[in-house]
Amino acid sequence: MSFDQNAFLIIITAAMIAISCGLLGVFMMLRKMSMTGDAISHAVLPGIVIGFFVSGSQRGLEVIIGAGILGILATLMIDWLRRKARVQLDASIGITFTLLFAIGIILINLLAYKVDLDQECVLYGEIAYLPIDLWLTKSGLNMGPRILYLSLLNLILVTAFIILFFKELKVTSFDENFSKVIGIPAGLINLSLMSMVSYTTVSSFEAVGAILVVALLVVPPATAFLWTRKLKLLIQLTIVLGIGISIVGYYLAYLFDSSIAGMIVSVAGIAFLASALFKSKSFLSRFGTSRQPESLKKIV
Amino acid sequence: MEDFLYFFTFQDPSIVFVVIGIILLGVGSAYVGTYSFLDKKALLGDAISHAILPGICLGFMLAGEKNPLFIVSGAFISGALATFLSSWLNKNTRLSEDAIIASILSIFFGFGIVLLTIIQKSGNPEMAGLNQFIFGNAIAIQESDLYIYGGLAVFIILCLTIFQKEFSLLVFNPDYGRAIGFPMGMIRVIFNILMILSVVIGIQAIGVVLMAALLITPGAAARFWTDRLGVLVILAGVFSAVSGVLGTYISFVIPQMPTGPWVVVFLSILALISFLFAPKKGVLSRYISRRIYLKKTHRDHLLKLLYKGIEADKSGLPIEEIYEAFPFQKKQSEQSIKNLAKDNFITQNQSFIELSISGKSEAKRIVRLHRLWELYLNEYMNIAPDHVHDTAEKLEHILTPEMEELLESRLNFPKLDPHQENIPRDHDEL
Amino acid sequence: MITQVKSPILEIHDLTVSYDQSPVLWNVDLSLPSGKLIGILGPNGAGKSTLIKAIMGLVDPSGGYVKLFDKTLEEVRSRISYVPQRESVDWNFPASVLDVVMMGTYGKLGLFKRPGKKEKELSMESLEKVGMHGFANRQISELSGGQQQRVFIARSLAQNADLYLMDEPFAGVDMATETAIFELLQEMTAAGKTVIVVHHDIYSAVNYFDWFIMLNLHLVASGPKETVMTEDLLRKTYGGKLNLLTKVSDLIRQKEFNPLKN
Ligand SMILES: Nc1ncnc2c1ncn2[C@@H]1O[C@H](COP(=O)(O)OP(=O)(O)O)[C@@H](O)[C@H]1O
Ligand SMILES: [Mg+2]
Numbered sequence: 005m006s007f008d009q010n011a012f013l014i015i016i017t018a019a020m021i022a023i024s025c026g027l028l029g030v031f032m033m034l035r036k037m038s039m040t041g042d043a044i045s046h047a048v049l050p051g052i053v054i055g056f057f058v059s060g061s062q063r064g065l066e067v068i069i070g071a072g073i074l075g076i077l078a079t080l081m082i083d084w085l086r087r088k089a090r091v092q093l094d095a096s097i098g099i100t101f102t103l104l105f106a107i108g109i110i111l112i113n114l115l116a117y118k119v120d121l122d123q124e125c126v127l128y129g130e131i132a133y134l135p136i137d138l139w140l141t142k143s144g145l146n147m148g149p150r151i152l153y154l155s156l157l158n159l160i161l162v163t164a165f166i167i168l169f170f171k172e173l174k175v176t177s178f179d180e181n182f183s184k185v186i187g188i189p190a191g192l193i194n195l196s197l198m199s200m201v202s203y204t205t206v207s208s209f210e211a212v213g214a215i216l217v218v219a220l221l222v223v224p225p226a227t228a229f230l231w232t233r234k235l236k237l238l239i240q241l242t243i244v245l246g247i248g249i250s251i252v253g254y255y256l257a258y259l260f261d262s263s264i265a266g267m268i269v270s271v272a273g274i275a276f277l278a279s280a281l282f283k284s285k286s287f288l289s290r291f292g293t294s295r296q297p298e299s300l301k302k303i304v
Numbered sequence: 305m306e307d308f309l310y311f312f313t314f315q316d317p318s319i320v321f322v323v324i325g326i327i328l329l330g331v332g333s334a335y336v337g338t339y340s341f342l343d344k345k346a347l348l349g350d351a352i353s354h355a356i357l358p359g360i361c362l363g364f365m366l367a368g369e370k371n372p373l374f375i376v377s378g379a380f381i382s383g384a385l386a387t388f389l390s391s392w393l394n395k396n397t398r399l400s401e402d403a404i405i406a407s408i409l410s411i412f413f414g415f416g417i418v419l420l421t422i423i424q425k426s427g428n429p430e431m432a433g434l435n436q437f438i439f440g441n442a443i444a445i446q447e448s449d450l451y452i453y454g455g456l457a458v459f460i461i462l463c464l465t466i467f468q469k470e471f472s473l474l475v476f477n478p479d480y481g482r483a484i485g486f487p488m489g490m491i492r493v494i495f496n497i498l499m500i501l502s503v504v505i506g507i508q509a510i511g512v513v514l515m516a517a518l519l520i521t522p523g524a525a526a527r528f529w530t531d532r533l534g535v536l537v538i539l540a541g542v543f544s545a546v547s548g549v550l551g552t553y554i555s556f557v558i559p560q561m562p563t564g565p566w567v568v569v570f571l572s573i574l575a576l577i578s579f580l581f582a583p584k585k586g587v588l589s590r591y592i593s594r595r596i597y598l599k600k601t602h603r604d605h606l607l608k609l610l611y612k613g614i615e616a617d618k619s620g621l622p623i624e625e626i627y628e629a630f631p632f633q634k635k636q637s638e639q640s641i642k643n644l645a646k647d648n649f650i651t652q653n654q655s656f657i658e659l660s661i662s663g664k665s666e667a668k669r670i671v672r673l674h675r676l677w678e679l680y681l682n683e684y685m686n687i688a689p690d691h692v693h694d695t696a697e698k699l700e701h702i703l704t705p706e707m708e709e710l711l712e713s714r715l716n717f718p719k720l721d722p723h724q725e726n727i728p729r730d731h732d733e734l
Numbered sequence: 735m736i737t738q739v740k741s742p743i744l745e746i747h748d749l750t751v752s753y754d755q756s757p758v759l760w761n762v763d764l765s766l767p768s769g770k771l772i773g774i775l776g777p778n779g780a781g782k783s784t785l786i787k788a789i790m791g792l793v794d795p796s797g798g799y800v801k802l803f804d805k806t807l808e809e810v811r812s813r814i815s816y817v818p819q820r821e822s823v824d825w826n827f828p829a830s831v832l833d834v835v836m837m838g839t840y841g842k843l844g845l846f847k848r849p850g851k852k853e854k855e856l857s858m859e860s861l862e863k864v865g866m867h868g869f870a871n872r873q874i875s876e877l878s879g880g881q882q883q884r885v886f887i888a889r890s891l892a893q894n895a896d897l898y899l900m901d902e903p904f905a906g907v908d909m910a911t912e913t914a915i916f917e918l919l920q921e922m923t924a925a926g927k928t929v930i931v932v933h934h935d936i937y938s939a940v941n942y943f944d945w946f947i948m949l950n951l952h953l954v955a956s957g958p959k960e961t962v963m964t965e966d967l968l969r970k971t972y973g974g975k976l977n978l979l980t981k982v983s984d985l986i987r988q989k990e991f992n993p994l995k996n
Contacts, residue, residue: 034827038406039347088587089579094346095524102517103572106565109439113561128417168846175837179823185790185816186841219410226403233873235828263421269414276407284396398826590990597993681761684976685952686736691748691763694797702985702993710978
């Protein structure tokens, strides 16, 4: 076990991705839209493939635009199925993401020779290759790992989004009707959040895989939610967890010689399940001093 | 074409196995999925299918090869663990169901990926077979697999058929079931077991990521065609089987092409067709019946116009006056006049239009319904006479003869509406 | 028994609302005077919440319109305040009492601006009015039902509006608090504000309100207390739904589309 520059780069990148996902995930969870987040991160796949195809070997803006369009398309399709075709919400989500993901996989196979992308990469990414995937400027200057920059940019944009719209995100998540009544464009805020989720999925999928993005979107916020009832603390805890699981996950993956992204998620999973056990109602009533809020809840 | 004939004439016994296998497991999953769709728990199936991955890998690791028995058992155990954890978390934490399902799904899948990469790096030559579980490869179904997967599918189908009453109670009215003494907790457990089993056997063909489609889409599509549970599950089974065979065919023709995505695409196409074109509930048929209805309302309004002409002592109206009465709707007015003439409700003499005998009777009916409803709004709902017109204008087209009778008796066969206009009866002279 | 008023603060014209395809409000047509404490009465499922939501533009009517201060909703949004039913939100949301009350000030703040000292003071004042200032930093998930209700009222007070619409603000509130809040509402109406309250208890309602709206899928009555608090009208309000109306609703539901929609 060693701590070298590569380990540092990988951990930093993983942590940045985990933080971006966690920040958005907190609000997705509070809106009870975690599964929609899951659906979106599956659904952007065709956009990614087409973006790769269009942009050739130069992975550029096309990929992000493609995925962004697909993310919004998925949101609209879920909405269309629900409103126009009158399919219930959970089924609308299921139908939408499976179809779009399936199309993505088919495209990958059809364009296998033209697109530098394979099923495995989509599933679990390869953050381990990060240090050798470098960003070279036109003059040949080595700027360091490409994905590091992508994640940094993503983190900056996500953070800016959350800070700028904190008030709106908070009120629309808590009480959507009230926010509409006081004139906040709740639909627009929702669509922006979904767009940020799709953008984050694309930006991160090369490193951790499209599906494991979901885990980072969902698990750290859910774990933090078990520990606190304050929004600010919930966000801070999510960030700390994101950093923590990146460090522990990296070294465990190193130890077992396995997928780093998968291990990060597994560590998050253990943290989640342990927190759930420790904070569960049955555990508290058996071992802990039954805390006041729990007992209050029963009176209400 | 050659491929097509070769595949669909079933000369090759291995193709027969594959097709039987995919039909059985497709029908089994669709069957279970329809119930969970009705139960509004469609996404639990998604969680279970992702959650099976670590079990498959552990089964593989223990057996050292792709042994169906080990894999099915491993998959079943991890699916059961995921289901148990979700319901435990639901009871014992304040997390929402949505967050719980998403967490379980991604945690198990993440752990599965860890195991998968460990196996990959161990250099086991059978690894390639394992990758198929992610996106599915129906072609790889062999005779020995068929006995296990097919047998389980038949078991699931039989169970659901025999206990149809119990499971529909579970879905539609569990409280009532409990009240009349059914062990609903037990039935839920059995249903969950069937659900896990169906996911376990579906994985081979569809893969973990897309398995949810096989559970959700057939039921959602079939729901558009029927309201009856029996027909619903059969239709879902048919959709699923057809898509399964087509998907298998594609991955037979194009090597390297996984089956799962194609099955999902065919399923989604069937679903889209259902959403759009199913009679009654489909988007298109709703649109068409609305168009037909709007045509009818226009026709009714035209009849009323002529009737009011008679009330004002005009035996008929010149066609220009009719066009003017419906500004910007000349096309529709022409169409309505044509239709009314065809039905012998009006007679057209040059450009002068008069109601025929049957036309008068129909016009009276519409005016009667309109004025009866106005009176009802005024008398029973206290709505001022100058505000009752708009709603009556909409309801006059849909009130049935039975409703008419009820209104008449409730209002005591009134003579005048709130605007002191005569409510015409069939025997009234005009 | 529907009393219309001149220059009303709220005018509802022939409003019909349906969910999917079932009409739940038929032809509501009324106008309300300003500066009054107005009670909405009606049995469960009568459409009281729906009426309020339609006024607030949260559900699209299938017919009719609403005018506030003789203007459309968009033009006067900031002058109207809304208290939803307590069950409409998840109280496990991680927020403090003060956080929630401050949301009342967001409408006037506009995009990007963050609430500052002024907003905080306003929120604390509102909390004080409902007797909850001691709980400002408490998390909302730790409150009792009655306390949550008072937080919602404080949030609407922080909006500083002219017209208040409150959906069952007294549900789950103890008698002492109910009286206190009611006195507060009376002070507000005395100061020229108009308060419309959905209320579930006829007996206390008689003492509280100046004007009543009685609903049961359709408008049974709207008018000053003296004219509408009659046994006949109460029986019409609470004595079961109109048989014919239910039948027509069934008829409409069986159609493939909503024929009431324009
Ligand atoms: N979102 C909705 N979708 C479908 N039906 C609804 C919805 N909200 C309310 N309803 C129905 O509309 C009717 C009136 O509801 P509501 O206005 O909440 O009544 P009240 O507040 O008077 O108890 C009820 O029958 C209710 O079931
Ligand atoms: Mg209500």
